[in-house]
Amino acid sequence: MPFPGIKKLRLILIIGLFCIEYFQANAQRNSVQIILSKYIFENAPFDACHASTLVEIDKNSIISAWFGGKYEGSNDVSIWSSVSKDGNWSAPIEIANGIQNDSLRFPCWNPVLFKAKNGILYLHYKVGPNPRAWWAEFKTSKDNGKTWSKAKKLPEGFLGPIKNKPIQIANGDILYPSSTESLDEKKWLIHIEKTDANARNWRKIVIDCDTFGVIQPSILTYPGGKLQLLCRSRQNVIIESWSADNGESWTKLKPTNLPNPNSGSDAVTLTDGRQLLIYNPLESGKNWWEGRSVLKLAISKDGKSWTNIYTLEEHPKGEYSYPAIIEAKDGTIHLSYTSLRKKIKYVKLRLN
Numbered sequence: 001m002p003f004p005g006i007k008k009l010r011l012i013l014i015i016g017l018f019c020i021e022y023f024q025a026n027a028q029r030n031s032v033q034i035i036l037s038k039y040i041f042e043n044a045p046f047d048a049c050h051a052s053t054l055v056e057i058d059k060n061s062i063i064s065a066w067f068g069g070k071y072e073g074s075n076d077v078s079i080w081s082s083v084s085k086d087g088n089w090s091a092p093i094e095i096a097n098g099i100q101n102d103s104l105r106f107p108c109w110n111p112v113l114f115k116a117k118n119g120i121l122y123l124h125y126k127v128g129p130n131p132r133a134w135w136a137e138f139k140t141s142k143d144n145g146k147t148w149s150k151a152k153k154l155p156e157g158f159l160g161p162i163k164n165k166p167i168q169i170a171n172g173d174i175l176y177p178s179s180t181e182s183l184d185e186k187k188w189l190i191h192i193e194k195t196d197a198n199a200r201n202w203r204k205i206v207i208d209c210d211t212f213g214v215i216q217p218s219i220l221t222y223p224g225g226k227l228q229l230l231c232r233s234r235q236n237v238i239i240e241s242w243s244a245d246n247g248e249s250w251t252k253l254k255p256t257n258l259p260n261p262n263s264g265s266d267a268v269t270l271t272d273g274r275q276l277l278i279y280n281p282l283e284s285g286k287n288w289w290e291g292r293s294v295l296k297l298a299i300s301k302d303g304k305s306w307t308n309i310y311t312l313e314e315h316p317k318g319e320y321s322y323p324a325i326i327e328a329k330d331g332t333i334h335l336s337y338t339s340l341r342k343k344i345k346y347v348k349l350r351l352n
Helices: 002-029
Strands: 030-040 048-058 061-070 078-085 093-096 099-101 108-115 121-127 133-139 174-181 188-195 204-205 213-220 224-231 237-245 254-259 266-269 275-279 295-298 307-314 322-327 333-339 343-351
Touching: 048 078, 048 333, 048 343, 061 108, 061 121, 061 333, 093 121, 093 133, 108 174, 108 213, 121 307, 174 224, 188 224, 213 254, 213 266, 224 254, 266 322, 275 322, 275 333
Parallel strands: 048 108, 048 322, 188 213
Antiparallel strands: 030 343, 048 061, 061 078, 078 093, 108 121, 121 133, 174 188, 174 213, 188 204, 213 224, 224 237, 237 254, 266 275, 275 295, 295 307, 322 333, 333 343
């Protein structure tokens, strides 16, 4: 029979652990202020949607895009868009499709919006039967997405940003986080593509992927030309690479301590220098969608030690995935993600 003192000690430990969990949970909630949380649309002219992207176009205005159709990979899948003014989203409109001629059409994939320093808004996306055989197209807008140019193909051998936004470095050059999936489906490899400030003179920068299967990197920035990539992988963990020369060369890939179920993530460098990541923090299951039922925000000062600060979604099953995240000029954070493949969820928040 345990001594009375041991029973008391156990009770104290249990109470102590409860208090720690309580205060940690409250600290996480208090570090994030949700300003707005809503779906971009309630009713849409498509059955399924996925892979949203966001960019700030002017004060209090955000534009989003995603692909939508009968189902992912269906030939009717197009790129759709909506604009938010003061939190009110316009009705979705189609802004790109895969029509080749009167009898041939391919699905569209993974739009990426990017506004360059010269004011031009870019829409990058993919067209093709699947990610092993797709090609890259883009459109431009000089009026913040009200009208778009005709679609153009990128130069042969270039894919542009695969899922996440490019960055524009101090000299004006643009870096595009890119990746390839081989036709035999055995190799996933990341690389960087680079252009001048006018999105011309495309060049590819190779990265040593070691034995990892990786796609869809995000780019984070640090002082002195230091950059970091965070990648989706088949290894149940987010994989990273670092550059010390503005992306001209990169370290061999290595795993972080962030679990991930082979699902897309996104990250952004805040104006105060901190790094913010949105990701699924579980491991994969038997089916491809398993592990995508929880979606969290994590923050870091150095890109090495990450702390979860907010839970956006937490369910026993279901898919809440493929997020996008940006910081607006007023310091607010804007993010979007797929909700059950039926809607795109939008959240505006502020870090306290």
